Amino acid sequence: MRIRTLASAAVLAGAALLGGAGQAGAHGDTIVFKITALGDGHTRAAALWANDNDPVAEKVAATLSAVADDGRSVGPWKLEPVPDSPGTLTTALALPPGHWAVTVESGFPALGRGQADLTVTAVPGTAPSQGPGVEPGAPSTPPPSVNDTAAAPAASSSDADSSWTVVVVAAVVAMAAVAIAAALLRRRRAAG
Structure with missing residues (x-):
């Protein structure tokens, strides 16, 4: 028994x-990103499963790259999760003012891609943060703890x-x- x-x-x-x-x-095997920018130039990307538009609840390994109309480029910048907002990612650095063609790509938990054209305006009383990888144009002043020149992260072993x-x-x-x-x-x- x-x-x-x-x-x-x-x-x-x-x-x-x-x-x-x-x-x-059941969600499928492809992620799409809906990309927006906040007024301060920080970019947000909502990671959604392509076949049902549900937010991706798992940890997402993704990067952002952008090219401005004047030829400046940034990235790849690692995207980090936004607390209390499932499937939403953001950048530690802000895009400088300008018109940007932004691309977000992921490799884990599934391949994914999203593109958007964003216009970033200067926020009165603040200087935009710029990281290494901002090419020609404005000087680069990254926070010391941010390493935005690394290649897209592979899925973490954990x-x-x-x-x-x-x-x-x-x-x-x-x-x-x-x-x-x-x-x-x-x-x-x-x-x-």
Whole structure:
């Protein structure tokens, strides 16, 4: 009787894990970005699943690059999550005033891309922040902690590891359920 209870628990756990993995895949495999700029030049990008426009709840590895009408270019700048706003990302640095063709691209949890033309105006009483990578034109004054010259980030190993962990745990639970079922079947045949 105890083995039957353990087998049932293992099967239910495996079904729950596999069911959750199936629901995550229901969003599709492509991300689209809706890009906007705040008045101070900070760019925001809403990461949405392409097939259902649901916000991407997972951590997103994405970068922003931009080219101004006058030839200046910035990026790639790493995008960071906006607290309390699922699927919304922003830049640590602000775009300088001007008209910008902005591109956002992601590599994790899925490939994604978005483009927008944005006009950034100077905010009275503030100087726009500019980072390295702002080419010809205004001088560069980055905050010391921002490294915006790095290439687009690869999926972090912890994010990739957690995805594989779910798959491995589900496979182990499924194999355990099969082994328990086989043991029960052998016991039943031996008793009968």
